[in-house]
Amino acid sequence: MDHPVLEDLRAESDELDRLVAGLGAGGWGRATPAAGWSVAHQIAHLAWTDEVALTAVTAPDDFAVHVAEAAEVVAGGGDFVDLAAQAGARDAPSVLLERWRGGRLRLDEALRGLPDGARVPWYGPPMSGVSLATARLMETWAHGQDVADALGVVREPTARLRHVARIGRRARDYAYAVRGLTPPGEEFRVVLDAPDGTVWAYGPEDAGQRVTGPALDFCLLVTQRAHRDDLALRAHGPDADRWLDIAQAFAGPPGAGREPRGDGAGRAWGDSGGAGAGPGAGGVDGVGR
Numbered sequence: 001m002d003h004p005v006l007e008d009l010r011a012e013s014d015e016l017d018r019l020v021a022g023l024g025a026g027g028w029g030r031a032t033p034a035a036g037w038s039v040a041h042q043i044a045h046l047a048w049t050d051e052v053a054l055t056a057v058t059a060p061d062d063f064a065v066h067v068a069e070a071a072e073v074v075a076g077g078g079d080f081v082d083l084a085a086q087a088g089a090r091d092a093p094s095v096l097l098e099r100w101r102g103g104r105l106r107l108d109e110a111l112r113g114l115p116d117g118a119r120v121p122w123y124g125p126p127m128s129g130v131s132l133a134t135a136r137l138m139e140t141w142a143h144g145q146d147v148a149d150a151l152g153v154v155r156e157p158t159a160r161l162r163h164v165a166r167i168g169r170r171a172r173d174y175a176y177a178v179r180g181l182t183p184p185g186e187e188f189r190v191v192l193d194a195p196d197g198t199v200w201a202y203g204p205e206d207a208g209q210r211v212t213g214p215a216l217d218f219c220l221l222v223t224q225r226a227h228r229d230d231l232a233l234r235a236h237g238p239d240a241d242r243w244l245d246i247a248q249a250f251a252g253p254p255g256a257g258r259e260p261r262g263d264g265a266g267r268a269w270g271d272s273g274g275a276g277a278g279p280g281a282g283g284v285d286g287v288g289r
Contacts, residue, residue, distance in 0.1 A: 006111060020147060021097065027039060031150060040093065046139065048085065050100070056120050057110045060120075111133055138163060138223065138249060141161070141219070159194065161194075164222070176243075186209065189211070210235075222248060224258060
């Protein structure tokens with residue numbers, strides 16, 4: 001498989017690597033916005049998910065066993081994602097960092113070796129190698145945001161956000177379905193101001209329901225790294241307004257989400273004039289934690 005998303009995934013991972021590589025023990029132990037997760041938990045989660053993805057690509061039968069075991073943990077009231085992060089976070093920072101580096105390199109090699117059109121099993125329906133790489137980029141960016149927030153670092157948005165934005169838009173109907181809601185029948189128009197000053201537009205130009213605003217804010221919303229009240233997104237139409245309250249780009253059930261900062265910054269009210277509760281978080285891939 002040869003696709004630009006692989007280079008973007010590598011670049012996204014390298015950027016996060018530079019954030020954590022020079023941290024001392026105190027930095028690795030610093031709390032992130034995800035309740036109960038330190039910087040070490042975030043990196044441990046990424047390392048673990050890369051390893052699981054590698055198993056899905058190279059040993060699908062073993063991955064099926066893993067899924068069955070994970071289902072047993074969930075049935076017993078446990079959280080297999082959290083347990084894996086806790087286990088990894090107990091490693092020394094140098095060990096954890098090398099584990100993550102080695103795992104993502106092996107996954108990159110495996111994805112590049114996939115035949116075009118090959119499907120890879122995952123927790124939901126099987127997906128293409130390109131889709132799996134895109135999901136890994138989305139998760140790396142989202143957990144990288146948690147790390148950056150914990151360290152007080154403001155990251156410059158890049159064109160790599162287009163992958164996150166595309167997933168967020170395509171996952172619209174899933175956000176409704178996971179809440180037991182019926183998605184709107186018509187497509188929405190999503191028009192985003194990209195980091196380089198261009199515009200990313202998705203959906204029919206004549207759509208009656210639209211979302212506009214900064215691409216960064218849209219990505220923060222759909223990965224649930226910021227509350228809608230703190231973002232400069234605008235909904236045009238009641239259905240679009242409702243979607244912004246529940247949007248999620250990741251698999252799994254909704255949960256608590258992020259609390260608003262409380263400074264009143266950013267919210268651009270939808271044309272419908274109302275707002276629902278903040279979106280939740282959760283998911284088997286942990287992106288929404």
